[in-house]
Amino acid sequence: MFPGLSVLLVTILSLRSQFTSGSDPDPVQDFCIPDTKYGSIRTPQFKILPCKNSSEATTDDFVFSGIKAEGTFTDTGLSSISINPAVFPGLNTLGMSFVRSDLKPGGFNAPHFHPRATEITYVVQGSVYSGFVDSTNRVFARVIEKGEVMIFPRGLVHFQMNVGKSMATIFGSFNSQNPGMQKIPTAVFGSGIRDELLEKAFGLSHKQISVMRRRFVPKT
Incomplete structure (x- = not known):
């Protein structure tokens, strides 16, 4: 695990409060851990399940350990691990999700967009050509380095490519628990x-x- 990674994650997630109004409904309680005895949340629509009684919640419900290392790489040199309520129930109803992406040298994340969320990305290591295109077809792009952050506005096409000679790692946070892609x-x-x-x-x-x-x- 990268030094100070936990601090970086807290920073990324806290920046979510600076986004424009989120696309998800505001929560009406502190948290809602899905009660899986009524089924699974693991569907494309994130099936809505009743909440567990709050007295049954534990600290483990609010801790996720699945991004300590990169995932499986595609033929584009990209590894991406999405973290949402389907894999991290503690996020349920909180209006957010996040992702770890790793890029091999020359690897890229093809142009794409998220219809339901703004994304903020933080470069943990590497040099990444990163940008988005607005509705007038103007491109906003530059190489961002370790420690820098970039915003991709909701619904706009964006992209990333590792232009360095070593692995690049990026963490992204969304203001929706189901941003879509x-x-x-x-x-x-x-x-x-x-x-x-x-x-x-x-x-x-x-x-x-x-x-x-x-x-x-x-x-x-």
């Missing part, structure tokens, strides 16, 4: 949009569209 390449070429439209929109041939589909259709 759509990766642009997968949404365009892996969703089933008709080839004819994609050919016209991107000026690509049918063969080129087929190549892109094979690359971005989600594997089952």
Whole structure:
């Protein structure tokens, strides 16, 4: 575990209070640990479960140890571990979630957006080309270094790439417990949009569209 990591996490999560009004409802009680005897919260919609009696809650409900090391890397050189109420029940109803991302040298997080949350990212180590595009197609991007923070406004396309010679590690925090994510390449070429439209929109041939589909259709 990185020195001072616990302090960094507290800092990131506290910055959440500086976001604009969150997309999740305000909590009406101190906390709500889901009572799993009524089912599982592990669904794409984060199934709403009754809360445990608060007297049954323990300190362990509010501690998560699953980001001490990087996860599995994809072929883009990205490892990403998402932490939300499905894996960390203590977050339930608190209107936030977070992520640890690791990037190999040259690795990248493809352009994507979160429809339900603003994201704040903190570079723990490395040099990361990071940015977003606003609704006028203006790009806001630069290389951010260890100790620097960047904001990605809600719903705007953003991206990251390790431009250093060593591993980069980033922590991100969201002002929603279910921010959602759509990766642009997968949404365009892996969703089933008709080839004819994609050919016209991107000026690509049918063969080129087929190549892109094979690359971005989600594997089952």
